Amino acid sequence: MPLGRGARMGLGFVGVAGLLAAAGLAMTMAPSEPPAAETDGSVAPSASASTEHRRDEALTDRAGLLAQGDAEALIQAKDALQSPSGSNQGESLAAEPLTQDQLNAWLDDLVGLGSGFRRFGPVDRSRVMELIGGALDRMTVSPVPDRWIEALPPSAELLTVGLADASPAVRAAAAEVLGRVWGWQPGTAIWPDAERTVATWKNRLHTPLVSLLDDAEPGVRLATVIALGKLPIDAMAEPAVARIADEVPAVRMQVLTSFAPRRDVLTDDEVLPLLFDPESPVALAAQLVLKARGLNDDLIGLAKLLYHPRADLRASAIAQIERREDIDPIVWLDRLSHDQDEQVRSQAMEALSRLASPDARRRVSEMAASDPSPTVRDAARRALDDLTADLPPLPGSPDLYPRAN
Structure with a gap:
């Protein structure tokens, strides 16, 4: 530009x-x-x-x-x-x-x-x-x-x-x-x-x-x-x-x-x-x-949080990102999901799992497979299981036709 x-x-x-x-x-x-x-x-x-x-x-x-x-x-x-x-x-x-x-x-x-x-x-x-x-x-x-x-x-x-x-x-x-x-x-x-x-x-x-x-x-x-x-x-x-x-x-x-x-x-x-x-x-x-x-x-101030030397301040940006409607939250959360600090990545993963977006779910799947922390990988797998449980039954599934007692 x-x-x-x-x-x-x-x-x-x-x-x-x-x-x-x-x-x-x-x-x-x-x-x-x-x-x-x-x-x-x-x-x-x-x-x-x-x-x-x-x-x-x-x-x-x-x-x-x-x-x-x-x-x-x-x-x-x-x-x-x-x-x-x-x-x-x-x-x-x-x-x-x-x-x-x-x-x-x-x-x-x-x-x-x-x-x-x-x-x-x-x-x-x-x-x-x-x-x-x-x-x-x-x-x-x-x-x-x-x-x-x-x-x-x-x-x-x-x-x-x-x-x-x-x-x-x-x-x-x-x-x-x-x-x-x-x-x-x-x-x-x-x-x-x-x-x-x-x-x-x-x-x-x-x-x-x-x-x-x-x-x-x-x-x-x-x-x-x-x-x-x-x-x-x-x-x-x-x-x-x-x-x-x-x-x-x-x-x-x-x-x-x-x-x-x-x-x-x-x-x-x-x-x-x-x-x-x-x-x-x-x-x-x-x-x-x-x-x-x-x-x-305002956006530069938020960006500064993402790159702040302190991990707790980087994590504090997650709540602000979720509240805003003038940005694409996935772009910002994706950056935090690659943070060097385990807690920051874990909180970013949780925020991504709350978004009804294929891109967000794809990133959670990546973290479940390859995050360097076993704790974060396990948390991402659980988040994926919860997301799957919340999905409606597929066409032809027995759950669509419950049997009478």
């Missing part, structure tokens, strides 16, 4: 707070790294198979320097991608389309970067990720030069290597670029073959990105949640929801912010426990999400 404007503004506020917190954590927790170029081989080989045939050809002067990890050449490569109008100060690289000469030079630079990526220091490797993102942005502006599709394979190779980089900053920078990739389309109409190429290019980047959800650095996990949250396909974005239980508050906050409008991906049951999050901004964000999804303060 799409959020209203006010809800988006509220969530945006707490989302910014989460991003700032995560940025601080990423800066303080990221391992210190020397600014010099690294040649220890900690980064996987980054050569693009699609450009392998060009390795034997003479590189341009700048591409040759990039292959050696030259930082000045990297600055020159960025300058070469700037808008020819020169009006780039404070503007995105995507302000104007690439010229054919710029794209030709960028394709050569990609070959050099593919060879020399691991020779750059961590700061410059992050800049390579940003440069790839900027070049892709420029290619979304019409008219795009004819050779645009040649830039996709080497860009994917470098982004994949960036996602596996030893530096958390590089991994986070690569994830940020991927967040823009999902909606990427060239600035021109394309044929089905080219559409399939673009789709394949995007798909190959998904698996290495998802692996960063378990990254040791919170800033990287947060960047990954943001990137997956921009993926329009629910099944492919859903892995990020697991970070709703992340130990870092900023990451939990970002899951709420990124998936607030996507109720089928981040369910209410996954949001409700965060109403008792130890960090008050996260708890507030959870409440804003639920309100945006249509729960009023």
Whole structure:
């Protein structure tokens, strides 16, 4: 369900707070790294198979320097991608389309970067990720030069290597670029073959990105949640929801912010426990999400009882649920019938047995067969026996035709 404007503004506020917190954590927790170029081989080989045939050809002067990890050449490569109008100060690289000469030079630079990526220091490797993102942005502006599709394979190779980089900053920078990739389309109409190429290019980047959800650095996990949250396909974005239980508050906050409008991906049951999050901004964000999804303060108060740390207060919600006529009691009682506390489950089972509903009886039958407590299983069986005894006789039953004495 799409959020209203006010809800988006509220969530945006707490989302910014989460991003700032995560940025601080990423800066303080990221391992210190020397600014010099690294040649220890900690980064996987980054050569693009699609450009392998060009390795034997003479590189341009700048591409040759990039292959050696030259930082000045990297600055020159960025300058070469700037808008020819020169009006780039404070503007995105995507302000104007690439010229054919710029794209030709960028394709050569990609070959050099593919060879020399691991020779750059961590700061410059992050800049390579940003440069790839900027070049892709420029290619979304019409008219795009004819050779645009040649830039996709080497860009994917470098982004994949960036996602596996030893530096958390590089991994986070690569994830940020991927967040823009999902909606990427060239600035021109394309044929089905080219559409399939673009789709394949995007798909190959998904698996290495998802692996960063378990990254040791919170800033990287947060960047990954943001990137997956921009993926329009629910099944492919859903892995990020697991970070709703992340130990870092900023990451939990970002899951709420990124998936607030996507109720089928981040369910209410996954949001409700965060109403008792130890960090008050996260708890507030959870409440804003639920309100945006249509729960009023009264229902949120009842939901809080279902997830209260105290078992007796969770059990106290049962009587309130039975009295209300504005909710589906089976949904709420079903949740309590799975409670970790035996007494809460037992009382929920009793309440379900009082409902004249096939769904309620089905849940009681499940508890009679599989509840972890033998006491609850026995009570559920007795409740089922009582329900069966109260049913009218079946057609043809002897009870319908009592014999005279």
